[in-house]
Amino acid sequence: MSFGGPQWPQQGPEQPQPYGQPPQQPPQPWQPQQPLPPHQQPYQQPQQPNPFPGAQQGHTPDWGALADASAARNKRRRGLLIGGGVVAALAVGAVVATSVVLTNKKNDDATNRPVTPTGSAAPGDSAGPAPTFSSVAPLPPPNPMDFLSDAKKDKAPLSAEGLFPGKKLTMSGRPYQKGATSATTDCAAVTQGGLGPVLKSNGCTRVLRATYVKDGVAVTVGVAVFPTDDQALKAKKQAAGGIAPLAGAGVGDFCHATVCLRRTNSIGRYVYLTQTGFADGRKVTTGDKAVFQTADDLGTFAFNQIYARGRAQASAAAGAPGE
16 A cells, blocks of 8 residues: 655665675686696685684675674673672772771770779779769759748748838839838738728738838838738638728828728738828829829739748758758
């Protein structure tokens, strides 16, 4: 079937012979009619081996076969060379590995063996006792709250001047001038409203007070002391009324027959209270931010002072665990 287009020419019966090939019928070599005597035989060159395998006398060599044979010889030659190289590399590697092992052994001996003077023992060979370590874990440091919660442990001196030191205090950059201070064991005498009976029924042992003033706002902070933290917590929950304001030392009477801000909180066996209002007797409203800020500052100050007391005693106990 033909698809059209140019057709490749077909080879005819009479094609020229390729270059270098003999004709299809080579001439016969000359042969003598009668055999000649041996001494008259024509000289014949000795037959040489055919350098081209697969080629016949008078014909073109089989170049494909020759190429395959050459490739096989080259492959065998490369195999011999690679095998020899591998053997040589293994031999060199064995020599190097042996050298490295010998060198490392020599280095280990030099670095690991202790160098000691002649006749002396190495430190590890000493006949003395080996160091021992206690298997008992160290005790954790004391908790400040352990001291603030029980009067039997909370034995540090306690006074109004010790709890409210100096002539002024500063909270977050806000300075407060200190007024009068006081301390009493008659807890109910320094209270307003129903606070007195609450303090007394829960075992209050003393009340410490101090007054501070800033920009026309005055505050009295009081700290009521109880034997245990449980008693203080009950007094806090039952609190009614407030701490009585403390005038004096440049601060006039305030928070009488007017509205003031009262707050109560506790830490350990201590209840701290604040009574805050205007020094001129004005009533406090929810919009008076200065009054609320003053109550926050003095409540935080009282908390910090009480906790610092417990921390100091805990640090002292950690330094002298045997006591």
